[in-house]
Amino acid sequence: MMEEVNDYVEYVPVAMQLAFEVQKMLQRKGKSSALEEEIEKQKLVKAKSSLLVKASQLTKDQPKITQIEQIIMQEKEIVEHLSDSKTLMSVLELAKGITYKDPMLTGWKPPMPIRRMSKKPCDVVRKRWHIIVDGEDIPPPIKNFKDMRFPEPFLEKLKDKGIVQPMPIQMQDLPVILSGRDMIGIAFTGSGKTLDFVLPLIMIALQKEIMMPIAPGEGPFGLIVCPSRELARQTYEVVEQFLGPMREASYPELRPLLCIRGVDMKPQLDVVKTGVHIVVATPGRLKDMLAKKRMNLDNCRYLTLDEADRLVDLSFEDDIREVFDHFKAQRFRVFARSALVKPVTMNMGRARAANLNVIQEVEYVKQKAKIVYLLECLQKTPHPILIFCENKADVDDIHKYLLLKGVEAVAIHEGKDQEEREYAIASFKAGKKDILVATDVASKGLDFPDIQHIINYDMPAEMENYVHRIGRTGRCGKTGITTSFINKNQSETTLLDLKHLLTPPVLAELNDPMEDAEAIANVNRVKGCAYCSGLGHRIRDYPKLEHQKSMQIASSRRDYFDYGGYCEEI
Numbered sequence: 120m121m122e123e124v125n126d127y128v129e130y131v132p133v134a135m136q137l138a139f140e141v142q143k144m145l146q147r148k149g150k151s152s153a154l155e156e157e158i159e160k161q162k163l164v165k166a167k168s169s170l171l172v173k174a175s176q177l178t179k180d181q182p183k184i185t186q187i188e189q190i191i192m193q194e195k196e197i198v199e200h201l202s203d204s205k206t207l208m209s210v211l212e213l214a215k216g217i218t219y220k221d222p223m224l225t226g227w228k229p230p231m232p233i234r235r236m237s238k239k240p241c242d243v244v245r246k247r248w249h250i251i252v253d254g255e256d257i258p259p260p261i262k263n264f265k266d267m268r269f270p271e272p273f274l275e276k277l278k279d280k281g282i283v284q285p286m287p288i289q290m291q292d293l294p295v296i297l298s299g300r301d302m303i304g305i306a307f308t309g310s311g312k313t314l315d316f317v318l319p320l321i322m323i324a325l326q327k328e329i330m331m332p333i334a335p336g337e338g339p340f341g342l343i344v345c346p347s348r349e350l351a352r353q354t355y356e357v358v359e360q361f362l363g364p365m366r367e368a369s370y371p372e373l374r375p376l377l378c379i380r381g382v383d384m385k386p387q388l389d390v391v392k393t394g395v396h397i398v399v400a401t402p403g404r405l406k407d408m409l410a411k412k413r414m415n416l417d418n419c420r421y422l423t424l425d426e427a428d429r430l431v432d433l434s435f436e437d438d439i440r441e442v443f444d445h446f447k448a449q450r451f452r453v454f455a456r457s458a459l460v461k462p463v464t465m466n467m468g469r470a471r472a473a474n475l476n477v478i479q480e481v482e483y484v485k486q487k488a489k490i491v492y493l494l495e496c497l498q499k500t501p502h503p504i505l506i507f508c509e510n511k512a513d514v515d516d517i518h519k520y521l522l523l524k525g526v527e528a529v530a531i532h533e534g535k536d537q538e539e540r541e542y543a544i545a546s547f548k549a550g551k552k553d554i555l556v557a558t559d560v561a562s563k564g565l566d567f568p569d570i571q572h573i574i575n576y577d578m579p580a581e582m583e584n585y586v587h588r589i590g591r592t593g594r595c596g597k598t599g600i601t602t603s604f605i606n607k608n609q610s611e612t613t614l615l616d617l618k619h620l621l622t623p624p625v626l627a628e629l630n631d632p633m634e635d636a637e638a639i640a641n642v643n644r645v646k647g648c649a650y651c652s653g654l655g656h657r658i659r660d661y662p663k664l665e666h667q668k669s670m671q672i673a674s675s676r677r678d679y680f681d682y683g684g685y686c687e688e689i
């Protein structure tokens with residue numbers, strides 16, 4: 120028994136014995152960790168057959184992408200994705216700088232000395248007035264309305280309106296459009312773009328009418344599409360202002376039509392029946408009229424997309440594409456079709472185009488103190504004053520508050536009916552009301568004469584809207600001031616955009632992630648946001664894109680015949 124105990128040898132499993140032997144053997148060779156190495160080698164041999172491991176090895180072996188390169192790649196992806204949805208941009212891109220083989224001949228010609236001007240004196244005028252043009256055979260700029268060969272009643276009307284000399288953009292745009300060339304006009308707010316397309320359109324309609332008078336049910340010769348009813352009405356009124364004196368001077372009658380939702384359709388149809396020359400429309404009502412064959416575009420040769428970037432932003436692309444389908448003229452069809460198959464994203468650079476005639480002030484006002492401080496702020500300048508807010512509810516609250524305080528105020532937002540909207544705009548424009556409180560529906564394109572002060576009760580989410588808002592003052596060479604309330608409710612992106620636009624001391628201390636962006640801009644040559652041109656953020660952080668994504672989802676769910684919602688005319 121004792122023997123049995125002394126002879127006891129502890130049982131070691133065979134595998135362990137073998138491992139122990141190998142270990143001893145390798146130790147003898149002086150390689151203590153060689154076993155581990157051997158095991159690793161074995162593992163690698165096995166791993167060679169796994170695709171996953173191969174892939175991870177490849178990734179490991181790839182050169183490291185820097186953070187900046189990663190951002191550039193992400194931005195490129197976003198821009199490429201955008202170009203799928205923003206097809207109308209390519210219409211702009213195609214027309215940019217005059218790209219066409221076949222200009223529409225109008226027969227208009229400036230006086231001989233201007234026609235004979237060589238490139239050099241043309242460039243001198245352009246340089247003097249900071250006119251930047253791009254394209255082939257650009258007609259010479261013209262420095263006075265008389266040489267543009269407008270009829271006498273036009274010249275009289277311009278004088279009545281206090282318009283004696285063309286604005287710089289008009290010096291170049293008017294000859295380009297009058298001679299029948301396609302054109303894209305990008306200019307800061309209040310620079311007089313409306314007359315650029317209204318006056319030549321009337322001239323073309325007049326010429327056509329003289330050559331072959333329009334028959335009942337025919338027309339129009341020209342079409343102006345606007346993104347909001349207010350803007351369409353305003354443009355229609357400008358057309359009317361010039362047609363009236365022509366009628367009085369016994370020129371052939373030209374009939375304009377305002378084609379917008381929210382107004383009685385019967386009078387609109389009556390004008391169409393007698394034959395209409397010029398149509399000013401919003402996309403929705405225009406599309407309806409065309410689809411129901413109440414009107415056709417068989418004779419239409421002149422198209423203006425006013426605030427074209429906004430027409431796209433508001434998801435009117437589908438409506439406009441449908442409108443394009445009604446054009447019979449080959450030129451338009453080619454133009455529209457090629458535009459739609461070769462989409463390009465274009466940056467209009469509006470955010471950088473803030474009007475230099477506007478003094479911009481920014482004030483930090485706590486949320487609770489805003490409404491009371493507003494009253495104080497109204498004392499800064501005489502009336503009329505425009506107050507902008509993001510929300511309809513805030514517009515209503517401020518409006519009520521001002522009325523309670525005895526201030527002559529009107530209000531406008533998308534929730535108000537057409538009559539209220541029209542009353543608000545008309546009474547404010549006529550000077551019967553001192554203050555207009557509005558959402559961004561009133562920020563773009565609307566021309567309120569002599570506004571001295573714009574108050575941004577809050578900042579718009581997009582810097583582009585800020586530029587449009589403040590552009591309601593400082594128009595046609597006058598100066599104006601703006602006061603923008605900011606507080607901690609504003610997003611950092613908005614504030615940084617603003618900082619880059621103004622850089623006042625109150626914003627200078629903000630921590631700016633755009634410092635990296637300098638490096639990005641040096642590599643890909645895109646400064647700021649490739650979408651909206653805001654200088655305080657990159658395209659990845661652009662708030663509207665998030666919104667657009669949700670809109671795309673929403674619109675894909677929308678019933679085709681349901682006209683409510685976002686795509687409704689605003």
Ligand SMILES: Nc1ncnc2c1ncn2[C@@H]1O[C@H](COP(=O)(O)OP(=O)(O)OP(=O)(O)O)[C@@H](O)[C@H]1O
Nearest residue numbers: 282284285286308309310311312313314564566595
């Ligand atoms: N040559 C001119 N001289 C003086 N005033 C002008 C001239 N041309 C236009 N105006 C006036 O300037 C104002 C602004 O013009 P308009 O509304 O066409 O600007 P806009 O460039 O379309 O601005 P926005 O981008 O805000 O729509 C109008 O009241 C218009 O009558």
